[in-house]
Amino acid sequence: MEIPYTVQPRPDTGLYNAKLGIWLFLASEVMLFGGLFSAYVLLRAGAEPGMWPHGWLNVTLGTINTLLLALSAITTLLAWAACKVRDFGKFKFFHACTILLALAFLGIKSYEYHDKFIHYEIAIASGEHAGKFADGHLVEKSADFDLKKKTGTVTLEGHIVDDRKELMDMRSEEAHKAVHHEITIAAADIKKMQNYGPWHNTFTAIYFTMSGLHALHILGGTLVIFYLWGPGSKMWKTDPERFTNRIEVSGLFWHFVDLVWIFLFPVMYLT
Amino acid sequence: MSEPEKTFTMQSQIKLCAMVFTVVLIATALMIWASFLPAHYTWATKVGIILTIATVNAFFVAGFLMHLLSEKKLVYTVLAFTVFFVIGLAGLTLWAMSDFPVGTAVH
Numbered sequence: 383m384e385i386p387y388t389v390q391p392r393p394d395t396g397l398y399n400a401k402l403g404i405w406l407f408l409a410s411e412v413m414l415f416g417g418l419f420s421a422y423v424l425l426r427a428g429a430e431p432g433m434w435p436h437g438w439l440n441v442t443l444g445t446i447n448t449l450l451l452a453l454s455a456i457t458t459l460l461a462w463a464a465c466k467v468r469d470f471g472k473f474k475f476f477h478a479c480t481i482l483l484a485l486a487f488l489g490i491k492s493y494e495y496h497d498k499f500i501h502y503e504i505a506i507a508s509g510e511h512a513g514k515f516a517d518g519h520l521v522e523k524s525a526d527f528d529l530k531k532k533t534g535t536v537t538l539e540g541h542i543v544d545d546r547k548e549l550m551d552m553r554s555e556e557a558h559k560a561v562h563h564e565i566t567i568a569a570a571d572i573k574k575m576q577n578y579g580p581w582h583n584t585f586t587a588i589y590f591t592m593s594g595l596h597a598l599h600i601l602g603g604t605l606v607i608f609y610l611w612g613p614g615s616k617m618w619k620t621d622p623e624r625f626t627n628r629i630e631v632s633g634l635f636w637h638f639v640d641l642v643w644i645f646l647f648p649v650m651y652l653t
Numbered sequence: 654m655s656e657p658e659k660t661f662t663m664q665s666q667i668k669l670c671a672m673v674f675t676v677v678l679i680a681t682a683l684m685i686w687a688s689f690l691p692a693h694y695t696w697a698t699k700v701g702i703i704l705t706i707a708t709v710n711a712f713f714v715a716g717f718l719m720h721l722l723s724e725k726k727l728v729y730t731v732l733a734f735t736v737f738f739v740i741g742l743a744g745l746t747l748w749a750m751s752d753f754p755v756g757t758a759v760h
Contacts, residue, residue, distance in 0.1 A: 395725070395727050396726070396727060397725055397727060402728075405731050405732075406731060409731050409732065409734070412739055413735065413738060413742070416739035416743060417742060420743040420747070423743070423747065424746060424747070427747075441688075445685065448681050449678070452673075452674055452678075452714075453674070456670040456674055456718070459666065459669075460666060460667065460670060463661075463663055467661070467662065469663070472663070637718050637719045638719075640718075641711050641714055641715060644707055644710050645711065647681075648688075648703045648704065652685065652688035652703055653696075653699065653703060
């Protein structure tokens with residue numbers, strides 16, 4: 383049985399079915415991300431003054447990712463345009479570029495996540511810095527380090543502050559002046575030690591939730607684009623128009639993912 | 654992506670892409686610049702500027718790359734409903750943000 387309206391538009395909707403389908407799907411995606419952006423606004427507006435992090439994310443890496451995603455959106459459009467003008471070679475080239483750019487985006491995102499997972503904040507209970515907070519990247523944990531048994535030491539590359547509030551604004555003059563050096567703390571002196579994972583505070587929770595969901599969309603989109611670039615491209619020989627429509631539909635999804643990032647980047651990295 | 658077939662060439666698409674990418678570049682640079690404005694600009698002002706630029710940026714991506722400027726009426730209808738419900742979802746939540754039942758206020 384032949385599936386109707388895979389190439390020609392339905393007379394009543396004016397669209398071929400897959401196109402209507404992707405727009406309905408994107409509408410549901412807008413609701414999903416809309417809810418998360420609302421949650422972000424609520425968390426931010428509800429935060430105590432001076433306790434919402436600022437400058438915790440690397441703007442340079444965020445900017446590079448913005449440009450990578452914008453370029454990939456463009457190569458996606460050009461891949462579809464190449465199909466429209468029946469140039470299969472160019473389609474292959476542009477879609478390969480899209481896949482590489484997407485992988486570069488995910489690589490940078492992974493680096494950013496890794497950076498957060500090796501970044502620690504330690505509340506110090508006793509010793510030379512009692513009552514203060516150490517903040518920095520993990521250099522090493524001694525072989526016998528065990529926080530529960532209170533044995534061993536941990537070394538961070540970072541600095542010590544008197545108040546946690548000083549860690550909230552990484553763009554402040556004080557933060558820029560802070561001298562980072564190696565700090566070794568005994569487990570026995572540690573009150574609390576926590577990395578900057580999603581559990582750290584509401585900012586990291588919403589950051590990992592939103593950027594993680596976005597990264598999953600990138601991963602899913604990349605798999606679909608890879609399929610259409612590789613095994614799925616066989617359809618070009620039998621039904622090029624239908625194949626072109628598939629590229630258009632996957633492209634619409636990819637542009638939507640770019641659109642989400644256009645708001646995610648300033649909200650998370652710049653405000 | 655409905656476009657008259659006669660005017661559809663690879664060159665026209667490359668020109669379109671170059672225009673959109675230039676807009677994205679400028680918008681990104683402006684947003685970063687706005688985020689580093691001196692302290693006498695309030696946080697709300699900075700956020701307002703940044704989100705306005707982001708919206709313009711999004712308009713170009715949706716309008717030209719997704720060809721939303723020349724779509725079918727049904728797509729606009731679907732999106733109009735979506736925008737209505739997103740604004741409702743966000744608006745009602747924010748509106749009720751500081752409403753706590755009597756005796757349950759946490760701060």
